[in-house]
Amino acid sequence: MAQTLTHKLIAAHLVSGQMIPGEEVALRIDQALLQDVLGTLVMLELEAMGVERVVTSPSVQYVDHALVQQDGLNAEAHLFLERACQRLGVIYSGPGNGISHPVHMEYFGRPGESLAGCDSHTPAAGALGMLALGAGGIEIAQAMAGEPLYITMPRVMGIYLEGALPDWVSARDVVLELLRRHGVAGATNCILEYHGPGLAALSVMDRHVIANMGTEMGATSSVFPADEAVRTFLKARGREADFRALSSDAGCRYDLTDHIDLAALEPMIARPSSPDNVVTVREAAGEPLYQAYIGSSGSPGFRDFAIAADIVRGQMVHPGVSLDINPSSRQVLATLAREGYLEALVSAGARLHQAGCNGCIGMGQAPAAGRNSLRTVPRNFPGRSGTLEDSVFLCSAETAAASALAGVITDPRMLGRPAPRIDEPSEMVVDPRMFVAPPEPDTQRPVMLATTHTPALPMLAPLSARIEAPVLLVVGDNISTDDIMPAGSRVLPLWSDVSASAAFTFEAVDKGYAQRAQKSQLGHIIVAGKNYGQGSSRENAALVPRYLGLEAVIAKSFARIHWQNLVSFGVLPLTLCDKNDHQRLVESASVTIEAPGEQLEQGENIKARLADGTAVMLQHQLSARQRAILKAGGVINWLKMKREEGAH
């Protein structure tokens, strides 16, 4: 039967499960990608699991998020990661090499392989014909240890591209148009597979732009064929040998379909403060501008910087506009310098920043409150720029550069000049010596990784024989992982230290929570509304409350990734059989669950008792694997047990 490329890639990596949408499938993972802010916990998890050498190859630790170094903590984290890489067999890509996603494609991505990364934009590597998946850190740690990665089998949406992009319109406008159509949840549990004659004119980095922002539609991943564009991309980086042609079969059936006539597109822009708040640039034109920001994994290609350079070449940005250039990788930066584009940008008034994620994750370049910032980044969620009352638009490099010159939001077609033509050089600047390769494993017992700033993970106890604990916190609907564990320059440097970050837990929701939890000798329970744990996949939003004694969350419903993270760290995620019972679960109510381990195995229902002896019926939807993990007290314990059993 004719297969989609997505099905071929999944089939080639299927360990168990059936390729039926909605079913859990287990996938073999070839390559692993870590970023620094979540990588420290992954390293500690690998150590706690007893892993001596990772099996994914390559596994690469990138340092791209925490580059500001306002005090010594960022540098401590970099040194920790470098040491952990040496010990565990991971390639270290230090600060300055660039953003994980483009750098991984430049040096390591290979058509047909699977990639798992602890960063939500990992699917960008789908541009190379890879099966690239983002997940929580502990799931990546498992994959690196040789375990499969479990995902819900997605539906495949075939997006047929035809025609060619007009002048002044680029890949950013394609994906903004898709966001306009489908919204930020329109591709949930889908993989977006691009096909059709329109692909011919899209380079691999154009496809990266599109695949990257599949994440903003909620997609599990995005997949492009490995065609001549991929061969050209690899050849320019001295890696033609890694090429392998891959495509869907003619006549294959997609679960869902969409269609874009590229020739009919025009410059698009997402208004504040959601990536799907998309209108044409024409509709926003004329609004004043504080900042034009080019870079990030949302716009990492050589051509995006080069076309901006050609637009501003010989001119000067409008007085007072900050044109911020954030090179995506060392390769892109060095090649831009070699080809004269960097001089053009700097001479025209641009601020040139180091290669990395930078302002895209609020690490510098924050705009003034209420002043418009035009960015080529993937997200414009409120406050993500670092400024509480920000006003961030998402657009293409062409629109950002044209607007920087004019001082107001400008459709680049209105510049009244021919569009620059950018040909990516046939040879990029390539030097793999920028990576620190791990040494061959030796037989000596390796030293402990943990340090003062990155202490070992807390040991978690197996599921209690009996839970009797107070409700310490009652929260409403849509509590995000940001509410549970804040980010920002104040807390981010402490993320690698569970005990140090504990004090900030639920800070914006209930300042007293962490202290009450630490005082409670009995452990505790949290009661929540709908969609508990939405947003970022950060696993410390489960681990740290667990460290503070959290035994169960009783919610109206859970966000998918956080639900898995709770299981991974041994916290029972439960819902109510009777929604009316919610009002009985008030703060400081005492909840008793007898023999929870046995109850888990006896069906979906869990019986609890309140202090007055009355019963509350709870529910779970846990697989056998998840129940085993919960009873073991989380993934680390479970995996250690499995490995010890395997050793006998």
Add this chain to the structure above:
Amino acid sequence: MAQTLTHKLIAAHLVSGQMIPGEEVALRIDQALLQDVLGTLVMLELEAMGVERVVTSPSVQYVDHALVQQDGLNAEAHLFLERACQRLGVIYSGPGNGISHPVHMEYFGRPGESLAGCDSHTPAAGALGMLALGAGGIEIAQAMAGEPLYITMPRVMGIYLEGALPDWVSARDVVLELLRRHGVAGATNCILEYHGPGLAALSVMDRHVIANMGTEMGATSSVFPADEAVRTFLKARGREADFRALSSDAGCRYDLTDHIDLAALEPMIARPSSPDNVVTVREAAGEPLYQAYIGSSGSPGFRDFAIAADIVRGQMVHPGVSLDINPSSRQVLATLAREGYLEALVSAGARLHQAGCNGCIGMGQAPAAGRNSLRTVPRNFPGRSGTLEDSVFLCSAETAAASALAGVITDPRMLGRPAPRIDEPSEMVVDPRMFVAPPEPDTQRPVMLATTHTPALPMLAPLSARIEAPVLLVVGDNISTDDIMPAGSRVLPLWSDVSASAAFTFEAVDKGYAQRAQKSQLGHIIVAGKNYGQGSSRENAALVPRYLGLEAVIAKSFARIHWQNLVSFGVLPLTLCDKNDHQRLVESASVTIEAPGEQLEQGENIKARLADGTAVMLQHQLSARQRAILKAGGVINWLKMKREEGAH
């Protein structure tokens, strides 16, 4: 009589006073330089003085310090400064244009003119044959308003240079050798004047390196002749018309002399944590390295970056070493890009940062605690890098680059290869459109500058007819202005708001001070030990305590600049006639001074009474001008009175 160039420059700008070392002289100021962190207060002071248009020309506001923008406050400050420049007739040099000192030389510096700047490294412009002086913000504001700048007539130290620098030795090594000889206070109340045949081979930016770090010896300024090197420098920037030859007269006499045979120098390095802790690089060689940092006003020349590029070209920095490149100016950055040096640096593993002060003032790039950082910056005071327990060395770009390759501190002569030859291009990238020029003044009443983030300065009352106030704080010796008003990323963005920064006053010394001061209805007095107010010239260390009610400081002795700043903001700086009285001035003792204004005019002694009726005799050393300022309640009131009198 044969004159030194220093005497010629002072004489040409002398408004009043005699050129006798130790006497107060008043100087006419031609040009003004502001940096952003202290510039906001200067703008508010100009507004409070009633100045509608500054008279120095050019007056340039640089934005080079607070570039990180972790939240919206830095950007708010930039916008405030841009608006203030438009209103007051100041040229605005926005973020990305580079560090004030080199940019001012590239575009505005002119031999023979005087320059005053609210930054301690302003004397770097002495490299152009200017009389360039750093001072507190309110003194610069006065100069910009057309008042003279008052300094203590310095002694002139003639430093005779002969010979030529050997390969691998550069201007940094010259000034490090001077620091080794004279120490950090060795040039107090001196101007260092360089002369002799050795000058021929030192470019203007080499001289900038040397003049810049005169500040680290405590010098009032440094002066170089305006010779062919200056003509070449100006010509390469399209400004030959600004050249004017200037030198000392043959046979002139210097108050002090020193002599350096350039040919006898070798690479030098200042060990942690003082700029005068200098040894040869040979003596420090072999120590491991975390970071090599190139940039800042301590090493701003094209050649410093270019030689580092040629040293690392085609190689890769040692694994794990962070080679941080901080371009000093847009001009230098664009020219490095044009000439291929940037590609060489980036390809060899450097991290390229935006043009600005950056890590030199602890704004990013902080090293890990205890790890060696080699920097080409002017200062290595403990913690200045942003890391509390830092280990910062000062050296040349050659030593930093060679060490980055080797991974240990390395004498560049040990590289075993010919030294690169760098010729500065005969045409640099020049584009004055990067500055925002102020519009011509119009007749409309201008709008107020003050905003929420930069509220107007508090109005200060004239000196009280009677002081009766409690001692709210008793401190020991050597209290620095950092102790009084902390910097760092937490407090720095609030410096432009006197009321918001008040809560941090004396934070590290006595957390309760600010609150006690705010509660006291009577105002208050501080009692201190020796050298009160040492360190940075930040004027808010006087203004903010005054805002909190400080009426007098009774100290064993004062640091010179802070003593002037106290006067400028209407606080009486007094010493004890009998040191034994110090022990009677305990916390919460009440001090009464009857008719302080009258007492000031009756001589050096001031009589105070304690609550038990006993007398304490105090002393002042204030000039008539200073007494008038104090009685008016500070410089702003005094100047407004003078201007109103002038108008009649």
